[in-house]
Amino acid sequence: MGDHTIVQSETKSHVDQLTSPAGQPVTALRFEGDIASTSKVAVLGTYQALPKNGVKLILLDFTKVDYINSSGIALIIQLLIEAKGAGQKVFAVGLSPHFVKVFTMVGITKYATLTATQAEALAEL
Amino acid sequence: MSETKTTTVEVRLPSRMGYEKVAMGTASAMAKLLGFPPERIEDLKTAIAEACINAIEHGNRLNEKLSVGVVFSAGPHELEVKVIDDGKGMKKQPEKPDIDRKMLGEEDPRGMGMFLIQALVDEAEWVAGTDGNSSYVRLVIRLDNDS
Numbered sequence: 288m289g290d291h292t293i294v295q296s297e298t299k300s301h302v303d304q305l306t307s308p309a310g311q312p313v314t315a316l317r318f319e320g321d322i323a324s325t326s327k328v329a330v331l332g333t334y335q336a337l338p339k340n341g342v343k344l345i346l347l348d349f350t351k352v353d354y355i356n357s358s359g360i361a362l363i364i365q366l367l368i369e370a371k372g373a374g375q376k377v378f379a380v381g382l383s384p385h386f387v388k389v390f391t392m393v394g395i396t397k398y399a400t401l402t403a404t405q406a407e408a409l410a411e412l
Numbered sequence: 413m414s415e416t417k418t419t420t421v422e423v424r425l426p427s428r429m430g431y432e433k434v435a436m437g438t439a440s441a442m443a444k445l446l447g448f449p450p451e452r453i454e455d456l457k458t459a460i461a462e463a464c465i466n467a468i469e470h471g472n473r474l475n476e477k478l479s480v481g482v483v484f485s486a487g488p489h490e491l492e493v494k495v496i497d498d499g500k501g502m503k504k505q506p507e508k509p510d511i512d513r514k515m516l517g518e519e520d521p522r523g524m525g526m527f528l529i530q531a532l533v534d535e536a537e538w539v540a541g542t543d544g545n546s547s548y549v550r551l552v553i554r555l556d557n558d559s
Contacts, residue, residue: 324429354433356461357528361521364514371515385454392531393524394511 296320296353298329302337305346305405307412313344313378315405319351322359330362334369343375346408347399350381360393367398376400378408418487425464425480427472427497432464435482435495442484443491448555455532456491456553462525463495463549471497471547481548490534490554501540501547 299319307313316333318326334345347363349355355363363379370377377399382390387401395401402408423438425431436457443453464480472478481496509527513519530536535552 354461356432356458356465357525358465358522360524364511364521368515368517368521383454385451385458389458389528392528393509397511398515 298322298326300329300333302333305409307344307409309412311344311412312341313346313409313412314342315346315348317348317351321354321356322349322352322362323354323356324358326359326362330359331365331369334366339373342373344412345370345375345377346405347377347379348381348405349379349386352381352386355386355389360389360395363395363399367395371398378402378411380405380408416487418485420486421484423482423484425468425482427468427474427476427478427480429465429468429474431480432461432468435460435464438482438484439491439493442486443553446486446491446555448491448553452553456493456551459529459532459536459551459553460493460495462529463493463551466525466549467495467497467499471499471501473499489556490552493551493553494548495551496546496548498545499547500544502538505538 297320301317303315305313305315314337318329322330367377379399379401382401390396390401421438421442423435425434439456439460440453443456464482467480468474472480478498483494485492506523506526509524510519514521529551533551534554537550539550540547
């Protein structure tokens with residue numbers, strides 16, 4: 288019997304719409320599980336399926352993410368490249384202190400604003 | 413006469429993505445036993461994950477007939493980890509990733525694993541075996557480094 292056990296937990300993602308206290312519409316992409324090389328559809332696919340017009344503020348929610356490796360970080364960078372091209376501003380919330388450090392080390396903080404909570408991100412808008 | 417005691421634990425992983433988590437779990441357990449603070453344990457877990465991913469993907473080229481060896485050697489004040497694969501090792505160290513070049517499409521968004529390894533542990537060295545059929549990365553994390 289072949290053994291094809293997958294030990295990376297599947298990445299789940301869903302999208303919802305928020306409004307900041309100042310009345311700005313924000314599209315939230317919420318991830319759950321691991322963000323690794325197997326997460327392309329959940330990360331980039333979900334982002335690319337968003338309506339092309341009208342989305343200017345993106346919030347990436349990592350609160351329920353357990354594990355991010357360098358391949359997962361590369362997917363986030365690809366998302367940031369596309370968001371920059373579309374003139375969108377990106378916030379990342381809910382990262383553990385360790386992944387805040389890692390995202391800072393690789394320079395993601397130059398292209399996305401990291402905040403501890405969604406409320407802090409929305410308050411900046 | 414005092415003698416430095418070293419405790420060794422070995423794990424063998426299949427060359428299949430995702431199994432780096434087994435090494436991360438072992439590293440976490442050993443580092444806890446040695447008294448490392450939680451933030452250093454997280455650094456170690458990420459560094460070991462990246463070393464194992466490199467070994468699985470590049471060293472063993474995802475060949476499931478080959479395994480990745482992970483040897484943990486705990487001394488009184490440090491933990492050394494060797495991640496061993498059947499590859500030839502690296503010819504040269506990759507350049508430090510540049511986020512601005514990545515954002516401009518001038519550099520592959522990937523390729524940050526080795527940078528993270530070097531940034532997160534106290535020592536990291538890549539060693540090619542003399543027979544051309546094995547290589548390892550050696551990582552050291554020290555208890556007295558509170559960075």
